[in-house]
Amino acid sequence: SQQGEEDPQALSIQEGENATMNCSYKTSINNLQWYRQNSGRGLVHLILIRSNEREKHSGRLRVTLDTSKKSSSLLITASRAADTASYFCATAATGTASKLTFGTGTRLQVTL
Amino acid sequence: DAGVTQSPTHLIKTRGQQVTLRCSPKSGHDTVSWYQQALGQGPQFIFQYYEEEERQRGNFPDRFSGHQFPNYSSELNVNALLLGDSPLYLCASSPPLAGASRETQYFGPGTRLLVL
Numbered sequence: 009s010q011q012g013e014e015d016p017q018a019l020s021i022q023e024g025e026n027a028t029m030n031c032s033y034k035t036s037i038n039n040l041q042w043y044r045q046n047s048g049r050g051l052v053h054l055i056l057i058r059s060n061e062r063e064k065h066s067g068r069l070r071v072t073l074d075t076s077k078k079s080s081s082l083l084i085t086a087s088r089a090a091d092t093a094s095y096f097c098a099t100a101a102t103g104t105a106s107k108l109t110f111g112t113g114t115r116l117q118v119t120l
Numbered sequence: 121d122a123g124v125t126q127s128p129t130h131l132i133k134t135r136g137q138q139v140t141l142r143c144s145p146k147s148g149h150d151t152v153s154w155y156q157q158a159l160g161q162g163p164q165f166i167f168q169y170y171e172e173e174e175r176q177r178g179n180f181p182d183r184f185s186g187h188q189f190p191n192y193s194s195e196l197n198v199n200a201l202l203l204g205d206s207p208l209y210l211c212a213s214s215p216p217l218a219g220a221s222r223e224t225q226y227f228g229p230g231t232r233l234l235v236l
Binding site: 038039041043049050051052053056096098100106107108109110111112113 | 124151153155160161162163164165168176178210212214223224225226227228229230
């Protein structure tokens with residue numbers, strides 16, 4: 009079963025704009041990760057945030073984590089056409105090392 | 121440095137047949153996990169292999185089985201294929217981390233299975 013939900017399910021923006029995706033989950037976690045998937049192929053790891061962290065940056069990516077609300081957000085700044093993909097959050101629950109539970113994904117479309 | 125590789129990339133089978141999918145982990149990785157991804161959904165965890173043993177398993181029936189070899193490569197076997205077994209199958213490997221969970225997983229390109 010899916011751990012949580014991403015919101016929105018689909019997002020369409022223009023190049024240069026920022027994209028924000030949200031993820032909610034249900035259980036206590038060790039960490040939360042974001043992955044990108046192009047055209048139904050393999051997933052690419054973007055960023056990992058641990059349960060004791062609140063915010064993390066990597067290049068144009070900014071991730072926040074609110075464990076009290078069991079939610080996370082991924083911000084992509086200055087989006088590019090190459091950012092067009094599906095984005096998934098995945099959680100590693102406490103006590104289940106490295107078994108990842110994925111959300112349903114957000115489909116991002118960046119147009120020129 | 122080669123990433124995670126999977127074979128075959130595509131496969132067509134008929135209902136009731138058996139299939140074996142293969143995965144070679146990223147160099148230096150010792151843990152392999154398998155996921156099934158239906159169209160429009162996130163991947164779902166099938167099982168994980170470490171030191172040639174199944175360590176964790178998701179909610180999949182016994183028709184799904186696996187194996188890990190001494191070189192850390194892995195196979196996923198699905199018996200008695202059903203029409204619903206047609207999603208994308210993803211393999212992921214993770215590195216050895218002393219005393220900690222293998223947190224970041226590196227995914228292969230997947231095997232697209234079509235059951236007719």
